[in-house]
Amino acid sequence: MVKIGNISLPDFPLLLAPMEDVSDPPFRRLCKMHGADLMYSEFISSEGLIRDAIKSRMKLDIFDYERPIGIQIFGGDEEAMAMSAKIVETVQPDLVDINFGCPVKKVVCKGAGAGVLKDIDLMVRLTKAVIDSTHLPVTVKTRLGWDHDSINIHEVAERLQEVGIKALAIHGRTRAQMYKGEADWTEIAKVKANPNIEIPIFGNGDIDSPEKAVEYKNKYGVDGVMIGRAAIGNPWIFNQIKHYRETGEHLALPTLAERAEAAKNHLTWACDWKGERTGILETRPHYTNYFKGIPHFKPIRQRLVTSENLQELYEILDEVHEIQNQEI
Known part of the structure; x- marks a missing residue:
């Protein structure tokens, strides 16, 4: 201790x-x-x-x-x-x-x-x-x-x-x-x-x-x-x-679904803390980090960083969640 x-x-x-x-x-x-x-x-x-x-x-x-x-x-x-x-x-x-x-x-x-x-x-x-x-x-x-x-x-x-x-x-x-x-x-x-x-x-x-x-x-x-x-x-x-x-062993890397869940939580908590508009804006830089290295992700990321609608952002992240639950 x-x-x-x-x-x-x-x-x-x-x-x-x-x-x-x-x-x-x-x-x-x-x-x-x-x-x-x-x-x-x-x-x-x-x-x-x-x-x-x-x-x-x-x-x-x-x-x-x-x-x-x-x-x-x-x-x-x-x-x-x-x-x-x-x-x-x-x-x-x-x-x-x-x-x-x-x-x-x-x-x-x-x-x-x-x-x-x-x-x-x-x-x-x-x-x-x-x-x-x-x-x-x-x-x-x-x-x-x-x-x-x-x-x-x-x-x-x-x-x-x-x-x-x-x-x-x-x-x-x-x-x-x-x-x-x-x-x-x-x-x-x-x-x-x-x-x-x-x-x-x-x-x-x-x-x-x-x-x-x-x-x-x-x-x-x-x-x-x-x-x-x-x-x-x-x-x-x-x-x-x-x-x-x-x-001495590795935990399984987070799946795409788990990454989407983390991004969704981050967005929700940011909006709860600072209000919807500021929460949406301040979460944007984090999407690149949560989904780093994911092949063919650029079009989805573009939607995430341009949308100003909370419900739409949740829907995009739900889409990501539904993509094959692959390990990165």
């Missing part, structure tokens, strides 16, 4: 990474159904929360069936981070997570996300400000360092543990790498092997198959793995990993 403060997770938990414009309630619900052990909101700007920005506030929506769930915040100002942690606490998530890993320019330019990797003292102060303003467990997601010449994750891990974080997720790339190249898990393994580190260490980056998840667990000794891009269009990956880890 892995513990984050008072939260108990199974041995070698599988975490759904917080992803902007992806990790919303409908997507999280699918991942939870298919075996995700811990999930996070999309990252939320501390400044946006304080200004009462509607987009930031909507990201605070969490539901009991998602638990345990964390809300992730980012920012570069101690007071704003402390205030936003208090706001987050009002919706009663299970934990607060701080993003010190987002490499996107508009975030980094504000001295937030991976931008904080250049200033460990500031990172520590921001983290302490959040910890001091909430009774919830506080965790951090970050990267190895700013670039190859400034890998500082080892100091970061010790100092953040010292101020009181309860777990650390490490993406095995630097900010300079963005999402390119291979993630370097050897540095993550060194953090985990450090005798001074007592908190759970979760590895993130390039986990895209059951074999890789099990291989990395055995090779690098992490307490669990965080999965991001590989879950897009494939929420089944969590149970696939669990089944492979327990039996």
Whole structure:
């Protein structure tokens, strides 16, 4: 069993990474159904929360069936981070997570996300400000360092543990790498092997198959793995990993009918959450992912991404459901 403060997770938990414009309630619900052990909101700007920005506030929506769930915040100002942690606490998530890993320019330019990797003292102060303003467990997601010449994750891990974080997720790339190249898990393994580190260490980056998840667990000794891009269009990956880890065998790949069912659920839950028009528009990008690699699917996909009628979309997905229940 892995513990984050008072939260108990199974041995070698599988975490759904917080992803902007992806990790919303409908997507999280699918991942939870298919075996995700811990999930996070999309990252939320501390400044946006304080200004009462509607987009930031909507990201605070969490539901009991998602638990345990964390809300992730980012920012570069101690007071704003402390205030936003208090706001987050009002919706009663299970934990607060701080993003010190987002490499996107508009975030980094504000001295937030991976931008904080250049200033460990500031990172520590921001983290302490959040910890001091909430009774919830506080965790951090970050990267190895700013670039190859400034890998500082080892100091970061010790100092953040010292101020009181309860777990650390490490993406095995630097900010300079963005999402390119291979993630370097050897540095993550060194953090985990450090005798001074007592908190759970979760590895993130390039986990895209059951074999890789099990291989990395055995090779690098992490307490669990965080999965991001590989879950897009494939929420089944969590149970696939669990089944492979327990039996050494592969679960059957989702059939076309199961993919259509997932897309239909996603659409329904998006409309329930944000209203029909927005729900239809926000589900569109996911159809490509759910039906990736399906031969001769382009005409159907075209209909799915152009229809603005909910009933018509259900009928198209029912058609897909009726196509031979083939395995992909």
